[in-house]
Amino acid sequence: MTPSLDSLGPGPLGAGPLASGALSIALVSEHASPLATLGGVDAGxxxxxxxxxxxxxxxxxxxxxxYTRRDDRDLPDRVALRAGVQVHHVPAGPPEQLPKDELLPYMADFGRHLAQVWRRQRPDVVHSHFWMSGLASLRAARELGLPLLHTYHALGTVKRRHQRRADTSPPERVACETEVGLGCDRVVATCRDEVGELARMGIPAAKVSVVPCGVDTELFTPRGPVAERGAHPHRLLQLGRLVPRKGAAVTVAALAALPETELVVVGGPPPGRIGTDPEARRLRELAREAGVSDRVRFTGGVPCEDVPPLLRSADVVVCPADYEPFGIVPLEAMACGRPVVASAVGGQLDTVADPATGRLVPPRDPKALARAVAELLADPAAREACGAAGRRRVLSRYGWGSVAAATEAAYCTVLDPQPAVTGAV
Incomplete structure (x- = not known):
């Protein structure tokens, strides 16, 4: 039976094995540092x-x-991210930025370092993120008898199905993902669609908790500054990494059927380098061929604080990815009170309620995208209603407080009922 999102709501801190007090939690994220500048190919x-x-x-x-990989020799061993959170830079591989698909050879060193640190300062629970983190954590957790939960964020089977020969993942990825899923104590999936994918890999649904990603509902809000708009009556906005699978080419093609509408594409390298980006160049050529180049603007990557004003400036936010393991942009748009038109894939099937908060359309279908967007652009009252419903949906399900409580509940399922030995990680 697929776990229900509604069954994973907040629970009291004093329940179950957490009654004894605070836990020492190790989050392992080998390539995705919480300190990274967002917008790069592997930073999102x-x-x-x-x-x-x-x-x-x-x-x-x-x-x-x-715990994240040291990708700069000048980084300190530890950095205080905020009260109660430290970032530990793990020496594994050269101390320089590398594509994540090239990191597998260094995961054995990563795992040995984790075991060395945890032998001295034992965490109560380990939660790995992405398959290579899971591989490194699994070896250390087995050696020390630590409870391990794992979140995939993306599955190699899905990536291979959609990208085929363009998939640059190591050939061992799917086998390693299966090993992690079977070897960890619990999988924390981000959406219900992922549960079915895991079942096809042989990982039973009974071993899976569904806990969605969250959104900062105080940063992303309907109230606040609004980015300046152009001369066109309507604005579409697409936000995310500038890679083909995000479907910006679908939006550019749909724009030809949406007169008096501009498209703002947010993401990619900094504004000064956007002209050199291969995907930006490809999209600009597609816009020229479609006769809409005067209505398409690329901002490049922007600071986090600039994202909410840009979202508020849009009449509709589009998320037409070919596939999307979860997809945080629909939540950010909904939190800002904006209707969303998204492809009916992955986590977007959970987050976007059609027709209450927006529309779901088939992936890679510019005509379907254009029809759904045109319907909303023609009806201001419907846009306002979708935006208000989206905000309510985010507040009730996707705030980080709710997500942390549901994650904590997943931790409860693997912790020994006896009080664990705690200590600083």
């Missing part, structure tokens, strides 16, 4: 998720250490 939703989850768990009284 997972970085935000790990940072916000760590902070929300600290707010519930726990002590959290995030």
């Amino acid at each position: 939703g997972q970085n935000v998720h790990v940072a916000r989850l760590a902070g929300a768990l600290a707010d519930r009284g726990h002590r959290v250490t995030v």
Whole structure:
């Protein structure tokens, strides 16, 4: 039976094995540092998720250490992210930025370092993020008898199905993901669609808790500054990493059927380098061929504080990804009171309620995207209603406090009922 999102709501801190007090929690995120600058090819939703989850768990009284790979020789061994949260830089591989698909050879060193640290200062629970983190954590957790939970964030089977020969993942990925799923104590999936994928890998649904990603409902809010708009009556906004699978090409094609509408694409390298980005160049050429280049603008990557004003400036936020393991942008848009038109894939099937908060359309279908957007652009009252419903949905389900409480409940399922030995990580 697939776990229900509604069954994983907040629980009291004093329940079950947490009654004895704060936990020492090790979050392992080998390539996605909570300190990273967002917008790069390998820096996105997972970085935000790990940072916000760590902070929300600290707010519930726990002590959290995030273990991530040292990718700069000048980084200190430890950095205080905020009260109750430290980032520990793990020496594994050269101290320089590398594509995440090249990190597998260094995971044995990563795991040995974790075991060395945890042997001295034992965490109560380990929660790994992404499959290579799971591989490194599994070896250390087995050696020391530590409870291990794992969140995939993305599955190699899904990536291979959609990207095929363009998939740059190591060939061992799917086998390693299966090993982690079978070897850990519990899988924390981010959406119900993932539970079915895991079952096809041989990981039973009974071993899975569904805990969604969250959104900062105080940063992303309908009230606040609004980015300046252009001369066109309507604005669409697409936000995210500038990679083909995010579907910006679908939006550009749909724009041809949406007169008097501009498209703002937010993400990618900094504004000064956007002209050199291969995907930006490809999209600009597609816009030129479609006759809409005068209505498409690329901002490049922007600071986090600039994202809510940009979202508020949109009439509709589009999220037409080919596939999306979870997809944080729909939540950010809904939190800002904006309707969302998203592809009916992955986590977006859970987050976007059609027709209450927006519309779900088939992936890779510009005509379907254009029809759904046109319907909303023609009806201001419907846009306002969708935006208000989206905000309510986010507040009731996706605040980081709720996500941390549900994650804590998952920890309860694997902790020994006897009080654990606690200590700083």
